[in-house]
Amino acid sequence: MASWEPVIGLEIHVHLKTRTKMFCRCPVEYAAVPNSNTCPVCLAFPGALPVPNRRAIEDCVKLGLALDCAVAERAVFHRKNYFYPDNPKAYQISQYDEPLCVDGGLTVPTADGEERIGIVRAHLEEDAAKNVHVAASGRIHGATATLVDFNRCGTPLVEIVTAPDIHSADTAKRFLQLLRQTIVELDVSDAELEKGSMRFDVNVSVRPAGSDELRTRTELKNMNSFNFAAKGIEREIARQIRIYEEGGTVDQETLHFDPTNEDSPPLRSKEEAQDYRYFPEPDLVPVHTPRDVVERLRGEIGELPGTRIRRIADTLAFYDADVLVTGGLDQLWAKLVHEGVDPKEAANVLANDFAATGGNPNDVNPAEFAKLIKARPTITRDAFSRGVATSFSGSFVAGVFTEQKAVSDVAELDPVIDRILAANAGQADAYRGGKEGLLGFFVGQVMKETGGKADPRVVSERLREKLGPSTPA
Numbered sequence: 001m002a003s004w005e006p007v008i009g010l011e012i013h014v015h016l017k018t019r020t021k022m023f024c025r026c027p028v029e030y031a032a033v034p035n036s037n038t039c040p041v042c043l044a045f046p047g048a049l050p051v052p053n054r055r056a057i058e059d060c061v062k063l064g065l066a067l068d069c070a071v072a073e074r075a076v077f078h079r080k081n082y083f084y085p086d087n088p089k090a091y092q093i094s095q096y097d098e099p100l101c102v103d104g105g106l107t108v109p110t111a112d113g114e115e116r117i118g119i120v121r122a123h124l125e126e127d128a129a130k131n132v133h134v135a136a137s138g139r140i141h142g143a144t145a146t147l148v149d150f151n152r153c154g155t156p157l158v159e160i161v162t163a164p165d166i167h168s169a170d171t172a173k174r175f176l177q178l179l180r181q182t183i184v185e186l187d188v189s190d191a192e193l194e195k196g197s198m199r200f201d202v203n204v205s206v207r208p209a210g211s212d213e214l215r216t217r218t219e220l221k222n223m224n225s226f227n228f229a230a231k232g233i234e235r236e237i238a239r240q241i242r243i244y245e246e247g248g249t250v251d252q253e254t255l256h257f258d259p260t261n262e263d264s265p266p267l268r269s270k271e272e273a274q275d276y277r278y279f280p281e282p283d284l285v286p287v288h289t290p291r292d293v294v295e296r297l298r299g300e301i302g303e304l305p306g307t308r309i310r311r312i313a314d315t316l317a318f319y320d321a322d323v324l325v326t327g328g329l330d331q332l333w334a335k336l337v338h339e340g341v342d343p344k345e346a347a348n349v350l351a352n353d354f355a356a357t358g359g360n361p362n363d364v365n366p367a368e369f370a371k372l373i374k375a376r377p378t379i380t381r382d383a384f385s386r387g388v389a390t391s392f393s394g395s396f397v398a399g400v401f402t403e404q405k406a407v408s409d410v411a412e413l414d415p416v417i418d419r420i421l422a423a424n425a426g427q428a429d430a431y432r433g434g435k436e437g438l439l440g441f442f443v444g445q446v447m448k449e450t451g452g453k454a455d456p457r458v459v460s461e462r463l464r465e466k467l468g469p470s471t472p473a
Ligand SMILES: [Zn+2]
Pocket: 021, 024, 025, 026, 037, 038, 039, 040, 041, 042, 043, 154
């Protein structure tokens, strides 16, 4: 059987965090009253003229620089003509053959090196309005009406297009996570997938391994989470391989996913080659970005997440470094380590316990949090969990939780342990017969019995002593 290589390219749209829209002074606000942020420019009244948003241009340049792109001396806005209810001008102002940022790349660190994913371009454009389908599913099929909210119309977007350099669903996911964290740290967008301020489409094709041909690709749209995207890509790769191995051909088509139901199969539609009749926007002059502005923006870029992953991976395992940085937790981690917390322990607490709380790491007082983590082995599990859950509130004081000492007194624990061993004699025999994993079951029983107050290390020590060796028959 031939082996196949997936070829994946991404197209990412990011909403910029500007105060006003791309070509008018309407505010950019998420979840405002529908159609409250509109004006003659973004509603396309005849004669209304666009004025570009300087901040949006600078944000796009900054993002381009962080993606190692060249900033064009001259960029041109074009009209992309198409008719749709969300597009009142019947064209979108976008950039076509002279985009603002070109020829970059983002290096994605991996456990055994790194992969550089080419960035073909990063350009500016305006978003369309939002069609709201009135139906239980929120999808166009089965809708009884479609309403248009023009608040989003004309808001600034950066479109980032990668080269088809990605060869696995996992790399696609890791690239997107790293890109998102880079964008968030540049402070040009909040890049929140749930809010739609970061959206992406994925192109997928497969080819015989070792060849460099590009076969027919399909496009996956409406991806709303990184895991969902990875799952969709895996399925699509498998589907295409199956078609080729059965002697068939892959059709060029678009797969629309239902973001509200990850398990429902995608709707398919044939992709027709649209002619957008691009031509330069006559109401706007070309964008010239002075070199000193480019250099000022370059100077504003701090150490990028990809670089930090590699640096932190010198101290921690690669996986831990990756989770900390892409989760926006590494700065707090560094402060905890500075406060004397063991690096691995700090990483575990942040990635497992803290991340689950949804707390903002910037709101944590590292000195107090460090006290809680250092006291962990001596306090009850419950006190530790409650401490982590409140660590990001302004009033957090570790002492409230570190005083709740775990019971490590053997005289107090032994009767409970004996009772549990007696009540579960079958399990105890199984443990002695080689099922060592049952130790966790017994520890859990004792913890339950003591209301989470027992010191689990002492409990497992006593259990091992009382149960004796675990040897397979
Ligand atoms: Zn407006």
